[in-house]
Amino acid sequence: MACAFSNTCRAVIVFIWAALTLLIVHVASATNFSIHVAASEIEGQALLNSGWWKDRIPHNTSDHCNWVGITCDYDGRIDGIGLRNSNIKGELGRLNFSCFPNLQSLDLWNNSLSGSIPSQIGSLSKLRYLYLDENNLTGTIPKEIGRLRNLKLLDLDSNNLNGVLPQEIGNLKSLTFLSVSNNTLGGPIPSILFRLTNLEILSLDFNRFNGTIPREIGNLKKLTYLSITTNKLTGAIPSTIGRLTSLQILDLSSNQLHSSIPLEIGNFSALGNLNLSDNKIRGIIPDELTKLSQLQYLSLSSNLLSGQIPFAIGKFFNLVSLDLSKNKLSGSIPTEIGNCSELRNLTLNHNSLDGTIPLEMGKILWLQNLDLSHNNLSGTIPTLCPMYLDMSFNSLEGEIPTYLQGHPPKSFVGNKGLCGHVKGFPSCSQSQKHPPSIILFVKIFLPLSLVLAFIILGFILLLKRQNKTLKLNSRAAKNGDVFSVWNYDGKILYEDLINATEDFHIKYCIGTGGYGSVYKAELPDGKVVALKKLHHSETEDSAFVKSFQNEAHVLSTVRHRNIVKLHGFCLHKKCMFLIYEYMERGSLFCVLRDDDEAIELNWTKRVSIVKSVAHALSYLHHDCTPSIVHRDISSNNILLDSNLEAFVADFGTARLLDVDSSNRTLQAGTYGYIAPEFAYTMVVTQKCDTYSFGVVALEVLMGTHPGELLSSLSSSSGPKIMLIDILDQRLSPPVNQKIIQDIILVSTIALACLRSQPKSRPTMQRISQEFLTGKTPMQKGLKEISIAEMRNQEMFLLHESDNIP
Numbered sequence: 001m002a003c004a005f006s007n008t009c010r011a012v013i014v015f016i017w018a019a020l021t022l023l024i025v026h027v028a029s030a031t032n033f034s035i036h037v038a039a040s041e042i043e044g045q046a047l048l049n050s051g052w053w054k055d056r057i058p059h060n061t062s063d064h065c066n067w068v069g070i071t072c073d074y075d076g077r078i079d080g081i082g083l084r085n086s087n088i089k090g091e092l093g094r095l096n097f098s099c100f101p102n103l104q105s106l107d108l109w110n111n112s113l114s115g116s117i118p119s120q121i122g123s124l125s126k127l128r129y130l131y132l133d134e135n136n137l138t139g140t141i142p143k144e145i146g147r148l149r150n151l152k153l154l155d156l157d158s159n160n161l162n163g164v165l166p167q168e169i170g171n172l173k174s175l176t177f178l179s180v181s182n183n184t185l186g187g188p189i190p191s192i193l194f195r196l197t198n199l200e201i202l203s204l205d206f207n208r209f210n211g212t213i214p215r216e217i218g219n220l221k222k223l224t225y226l227s228i229t230t231n232k233l234t235g236a237i238p239s240t241i242g243r244l245t246s247l248q249i250l251d252l253s254s255n256q257l258h259s260s261i262p263l264e265i266g267n268f269s270a271l272g273n274l275n276l277s278d279n280k281i282r283g284i285i286p287d288e289l290t291k292l293s294q295l296q297y298l299s300l301s302s303n304l305l306s307g308q309i310p311f312a313i314g315k316f317f318n319l320v321s322l323d324l325s326k327n328k329l330s331g332s333i334p335t336e337i338g339n340c341s342e343l344r345n346l347t348l349n350h351n352s353l354d355g356t357i358p359l360e361m362g363k364i365l366w367l368q369n370l371d372l373s374h375n376n377l378s379g380t381i382p383t384l385c386p387m388y389l390d391m392s393f394n395s396l397e398g399e400i401p402t403y404l405q406g407h408p409p410k411s412f413v414g415n416k417g418l419c420g421h422v423k424g425f426p427s428c429s430q431s432q433k434h435p436p437s438i439i440l441f442v443k444i445f446l447p448l449s450l451v452l453a454f455i456i457l458g459f460i461l462l463l464k465r466q467n468k469t470l471k472l473n474s475r476a477a478k479n480g481d482v483f484s485v486w487n488y489d490g491k492i493l494y495e496d497l498i499n500a501t502e503d504f505h506i507k508y509c510i511g512t513g514g515y516g517s518v519y520k521a522e523l524p525d526g527k528v529v530a531l532k533k534l535h536h537s538e539t540e541d542s543a544f545v546k547s548f549q550n551e552a553h554v555l556s557t558v559r560h561r562n563i564v565k566l567h568g569f570c571l572h573k574k575c576m577f578l579i580y581e582y583m584e585r586g587s588l589f590c591v592l593r594d595d596d597e598a599i600e601l602n603w604t605k606r607v608s609i610v611k612s613v614a615h616a617l618s619y620l621h622h623d624c625t626p627s628i629v630h631r632d633i634s635s636n637n638i639l640l641d642s643n644l645e646a647f648v649a650d651f652g653t654a655r656l657l658d659v660d661s662s663n664r665t666l667q668a669g670t671y672g673y674i675a676p677e678f679a680y681t682m683v684v685t686q687k688c689d690t691y692s693f694g695v696v697a698l699e700v701l702m703g704t705h706p707g708e709l710l711s712s713l714s715s716s717s718g719p720k721i722m723l724i725d726i727l728d729q730r731l732s733p734p735v736n737q738k739i740i741q742d743i744i745l746v747s748t749i750a751l752a753c754l755r756s757q758p759k760s761r762p763t764m765q766r767i768s769q770e771f772l773t774g775k776t777p778m779q780k781g782l783k784e785i786s787i788a789e790m791r792n793q794e795m796f797l798l799h800e801s802d803n804i805p
């Protein structure tokens with residue numbers, strides 16, 4: 001009994017205790033709740049008072065947590081305000097900052113806010129991200145900003161802020177990003193700034209900071225980006241800067257820095273972009289600089305640098321742009337420059353360089369802009385084919401090469417010794433083409449030479465009267481109407497191409513396609529290339545020439561192991577052609593139509609061909625900028641090398657010929673491979689390529705064009721066709737389980753590609769991934785699978801979101 005009582009008693013006590021606790025908690029949380037409601041109301045009222053939400057409150061809600069740009073925490077307190085690009089006008093101070101103690105992020109980027117930054121901003125003690133960039137804020141940066149101790153990002157870019165950086169900014173120990181660029185801030189850069197050792201990005205550019213760069217800058221070891229361009233800094237670049245070993249971008253251009261380039265600059269092992277241009281930097285370009293193996297952009301222009309360009313420049317394998325213009329550099333251009341094979345822009349103008357232009361420059365494959373003007377370079381012009389060229393005001397001599405004669409005359413003026421078919425230049429006589437010693441030689445032996453010449457001429461006329469090659473040679477040399485030969489190693493000349501094909505003799509023709517005929521040409525160095533001669537006759541239109549060149553350059557940057565390399569192009573008055581890598585086994589079309597060759601192409605090789613084409617198209621569509629739509633995928637445009645590996649050819653040719661139209665075109669693709677929607681949209685999309693790919697994939701499995709199968713697919717209730725029945729009968733049916741699974745995968749994907757709705761076709765990227773993961777759609781034997789069954793596979797249908805057209 002006592003035990004029962006005590007148990008009951010205990011139960012009652014426990015109950016009372018629990019009830020009391022609940023009550024207390026309830027009262028407390030109710031109090032908390034009412035505090036929250038009050039605080040939350042204040043926040044909502046403050047938003048309303050700003051006037052910025054007038055048109056941004058949804059009609060059906062009074063809860064400001066649902067207003068545009070507002071986010072709240074679990075307690076209903078505002079923790080984020082984001083109104084970027086919202087065209088807000090009026091003073092920033094209209095938002096009462098005292099009302100948002102829980103705010104973590106305030107983003108008002110790109111509005112028209114005016115007035116000064118109110119000191120109340122200091123009450124946002126939890127703020128982590130503050131974007132006020134691209135507004136019209138004036139006045140000084142308030143010292144209260146130093147109270148935002150949790151701030152990680154402060155962006156005040158592009159306002160009209162003036163005054164100095166307040167010392168209190170040194171309290172913002174958590175900052176990783178600080179930009180005050182493009183204001184009118186002045187005075188010295190405060191040393192205290194360099195206590196912010198978490199900074200990764202520091203941008204002070206386009207202001208009026210003066211004085212020197214503090215030595216303490218070396219403390220910011222995490223910096224990856226430092227830009228102080230366009231200020232009024234003086235003094236030397238402190239050697240402590242060498243401690244910033246994480247830097248990727250360093251821009252100190254357009255200041256008044258003097259002294260020399262510190263040797264410690266060699267410590268920047270990750271640096272990709274170094275810009276010290278437009279200062280008063282003296283001394284030599286130190287060899288240490290060439291330790292920056294990651295460097296892509298180097299500009300030292302408009303300084304007072306002297307001495308030579310270091311030979312070690314050949315170590316800049318990644319350099320894309322080199323600008324050393326407007327200095328006092330002397331000596332010759334080192335031949336090692338030929339090692340900088342990625343160079344696009346090379347600007348060495350306005351120096352005192354002498355010597356000859358190194359032949360090795362011709363090795364720079366992608367050179368686009370070359371400015372060597374206003375130096376004292378001598379000798380003849382080597383084989384180079386940049387798009388923009390300035391060689392004016394040097395001491396160059398000899399003939400302006402025919403392939404450069406399309407450039408404007410001003411590219412060559414100021415060189416007394418130059419001649420050629422360029423306006424304002426004398427045409428080349430023997431004497432101008434050759435140095436004086438040879439003239440002497442020719443003069444002394446002139447009578448003898450003449451006699452010899454007559455004998456040879458007579459011999460030729462008599463015996464080689466019909467020799468076409470010779471005639472063409474002299475014609476090509478005579479007419480200076482070659483616009484441009486641009487090529488892979490600076491060695492292919494137009495004349496070589498004419499010679500190699502005997503002016504495009506039919507016996508060198510290895511195929512004809514939609515856009516022209518293909519010739520095989522063996523160059524003097526033994527290299528074999530394929531020439532695609534395009535039918536076109538607009539090469540005199542300079543706008544066309546330019547867009548053709550641009551386009552060809554884009555295509556030339558395409559590099560994939562399953563895409564035929566475009567070595568170069570040539571534009572000539574009446575014709576233009578593209579120079580491709582030569583593929584020994586010719587087109588897939590021809591191989592499939594030859595019984596012996598088709599048998600050599602066993603199931604493994606066929607599956608591998610389909611996969612290669614998928615990877616190549618995925619690359620063209622998704623990894624190239626701009627993305628390239630092939631427009632003409634067919635078995636004719638898939639070439640095979642000696643190992644029967646597949647390479648996609650002729651990508652972008654259509655666009656090349658059709659440069660200024662958007663994607664609308666009359667010329668697209670090969671009959672039998674064209675996506676059905678093209679007939680009514682006339683617009684070529686990536687999904688057209690997907691369709692054509694589907695046709696080719698089936699063709700590879702069937703050994704012939706799947707014409708009839710395609711038409712039976714479009715009628716919904718076709719006969720029941722089994723997969724085994726469509727496979728190429730010339731090969732024995734596959735037995736290896738892996739191959740069988742691969743064939744099922746290829747045909748399932750091919751059928752998905754042939755769906756009539758472009759949207760429901762998979763992207764090439766997804767197909768490529770599918771082949772890489774190699775998942776099998778169905779675990780069934782070859783004989784049991786019907787076409788209809790494969791078409792109904794869920795594969796890809798579940799991933800509509802992938803299918804961005």
Ligand SMILES: *[C@@H]1O[C@H](CO)[C@@H](O)[C@H](O)[C@H]1NC(C)=O
Pocket residue numbers: 025028029032075
């Ligand atoms: C009341 O609110 C504060 C702050 O929001 C919180 O830390 C506390 O736990 C709350 N108290 C109760 C009983 O919910």
Ligand SMILES: *[C@@H]1O[C@H](CO)[C@@H](O)[C@H](O)[C@H]1NC(C)=O
Pocket residue numbers: 058059060061
């Ligand atoms: C409020 O309006 C928006 C758009 O006007 C709508 O999407 C949303 O469903 C509405 N909410 C309620 C609860 O009616």
Ligand SMILES: *[C@@H]1O[C@H](CO)[C@@H](O)[C@H](O)[C@H]1NC(C)=O
Pocket residue numbers: 085086087110111
């Ligand atoms: C800035 O905002 C305007 C609208 O107010 C918009 O038109 C413009 O594109 C925005 N600028 C940027 C860089 O987003």
Ligand SMILES: *[C@@H]1O[C@H](CO)[C@@H](O)[C@H](O)[C@H]1NC(C)=O
Pocket residue numbers: 042096097098099
């Ligand atoms: C801003 O809010 C605080 C706290 O609610 C209040 O004391 C102050 O008067 C407000 N300031 C303005 C200008 O409305």
Ligand SMILES: *[C@@H]1O[C@H](CO)[C@@H](O)[C@H](O)[C@H]1NC(C)=O
Pocket residue numbers: 112114136138
């Ligand atoms: C910025 O403010 C100035 C005056 O301080 C005014 O003249 C100018 O028009 C404003 N600019 C914009 C874009 O609002």
Ligand SMILES: *[C@@H]1O[C@H](CO)[C@@H](O)[C@H](O)[C@H]1NC(C)=O
Pocket residue numbers: 158159160182206
């Ligand atoms: C600087 O800011 C102005 C507007 O204040 C803008 O027009 C200009 O483009 C900015 N300049 C740079 C270099 O960002």
Ligand SMILES: *[C@@H]1O[C@H](CO)[C@@H](O)[C@H](O)[C@H]1NC(C)=O
Pocket residue numbers: 186187188210211
């Ligand atoms: C820096 O500029 C301020 C004005 O913005 C000027 O008073 C000061 O003398 C300048 N200092 C130097 C070292 O030029």
Ligand SMILES: *[C@@H]1O[C@H](CO)[C@@H](O)[C@H](O)[C@H]1NC(C)=O
Pocket residue numbers: 229230253254275276277278297298299321
């Ligand atoms: C280097 O700085 C100059 C001057 O500020 C600028 O004109 C140039 O575009 C910059 N070059 C690179 C490669 O950033």
Ligand SMILES: *[C@@H]1O[C@H](CO)[C@@H](O)[C@H](O)[C@H]1NC(C)=O
Pocket residue numbers: 242243245263264265266267
């Ligand atoms: C930076 O370079 C200097 C001189 O080249 C060298 O003495 C120093 O050790 C380097 N510092 C770091 C951190 O690599």
Ligand SMILES: *[C@@H]1O[C@H](CO)[C@@H](O)[C@H](O)[C@H]1NC(C)=O
Pocket residue numbers: 311312313314315336339
């Ligand atoms: C140029 O490149 C070759 C290898 O391609 C290399 O052996 C040579 O050292 C490089 N020259 C310079 C100056 O770095």
Ligand SMILES: *[C@@H]1O[C@H](CO)[C@@H](O)[C@H](O)[C@H]1NC(C)=O
Pocket residue numbers: 320321344345369
């Ligand atoms: C090369 O210079 C041109 C013209 O100055 C410029 O438009 C282009 O962006 C530069 N290219 C590179 C890769 O720096």
Ligand SMILES: *[C@@H]1O[C@H](CO)[C@@H](O)[C@H](O)[C@H]1NC(C)=O
Pocket residue numbers: 354376378395
């Ligand atoms: C240019 O170089 C030639 C030698 O090639 C020399 O005679 C001439 O003085 C040089 N001119 C200048 C302005 O340095």
